[in-house]
Amino acid sequence: MKVKCRTISRGCAEGQVLITHDPISFLGNVDPKTGKVVDANHELFGQSIKDKVLVFPHGKGSTVGSYVIYQLFKNGAAPAAMINLESEPIVAVGAIISAIPLVDRLENDPYSFLSNGMFIKVNSSEGYVEVPEG
């Protein structure tokens, strides 16, 4: 099944879904060395975003978050791709400078058909998210 979406950062990648309803502040919530979520109050506390297709509503917090995403990328600890309900500049800029595909505004609510561990493809260059049938 292909679901249309809006392109924010171009690219194409695959990975396992890691999904949260909490917004993410990359500065403070995530360890740039390991990709682990270190904020005890975050739904993803203790889990690693490395190589995942990270699904979250939107970013928040300091604009330095863009550089933290770049740091994750340089350390090999970045997500493979990201899906937002509605992207904002911090995550958008971080994704672009780190060549991480980022999309938002999926034509179906991502929380209705994505769940943790699903293996999916994000083709941002062509504007779709692909989920295996069945």
Added chain:
Amino acid sequence: MYLTKEEQAMLDGEEGETLRKAIEILVALGDIYGADRLIPVKSAQIAGVSYKTIGDAGLEWISDLHGKVRIPSILNPAGMDLQDWKKMRIDPEFAHKQQLIIEAYEKLGISAKCTCTPYYLEGFSATYGDHLAWSESSAVSYANSVIGARTNREGGPSALSAALVGKTANYGYHLDEMRKPTVSVTVECELEGSDYGALGYIIGKMVGSGVPLFTLKGKPDNEELKSLGAAMAASGAVALYHVEGVTPEARKNKFAMPKEDIVIEKSQIREIYDRTKPDINDLDIITIGCPHCSPAELSLIAGSLEGRTVNKEVWICTSREVANKHPELVRSIEKSGAKVVCDTCMVVSPATERYKTMMVNSGKALAYVPGMCGVPTLFADIYKCIREAVKE
């Protein structure tokens, strides 16, 4: 978003990887905010300079870029005085990294003028109606409000992208409809000097990212407007304000009075000065120049310090260009033992962190220093700052 043929080619990578990423950032921001197209900008002022803020990740990113900016571009304040960092007792390792960041920006054709007051620089003037891509929140406020130019508060990478492409996305404060006042503020007392910083500190917290329209008793000068805007951008996220009969857009347009009206009385302004915490007996540093001092402010400080000696650490922050143009004022201030510090400020330099208590005359510094530097902060007018500085 509509792109010209040239812009589309750039986005397809025909002009190299740096420009491809730069325009991709501009297009993504344009899409997020519903821009119709890219528009040319006259100049860029780029944030993301202090090593304290951007760290190794930021340094690596800037070092990986290639090419040259297409419009006059300068930088936000750095983490130290770039020439005389030793007088601030900066760690040599920090100084080295800071220099590398500056060199990486210079390689891209960006001038290493590090200031939050670009409007004082020669050859960098903005005029009414100009479109700009500036970053630093007080500079953005001044450009929009006092000059009547048009800029959003660009993040570091987006301002740098605008500098490389020579354009930015047409949204937010570039558009007429976004520049209308959303809240009215009536001030019932006369204000002077740092009172404007106190007012901004109060209003920023109340209006968030709104566009206030002020009705004031007196006519503030440009330095007072600078303090007002800087404080509102720090305690809130105000990027544009108007003052009835004073700022250019309020003089040109007959704005409809917004429904929401905030009234400010003298007692609320006094409260900012009268806080008894932290204890003034712990005061060990006084800083003036947030935003960076104008020549007129340097002159006032030099006059107040004439023939006197300071007995505490005193920093007077300004841009190197303004300092270089007024060597007699710098000499006169430094004769008292106060330090004229260029390229940096009390907020972005790590050198601030070793002090116990700071005194400032800036509403912006009052909003940032306690949280960002961990230094408890007292607010006073410039005369009290000087009196405390020279106290035995």
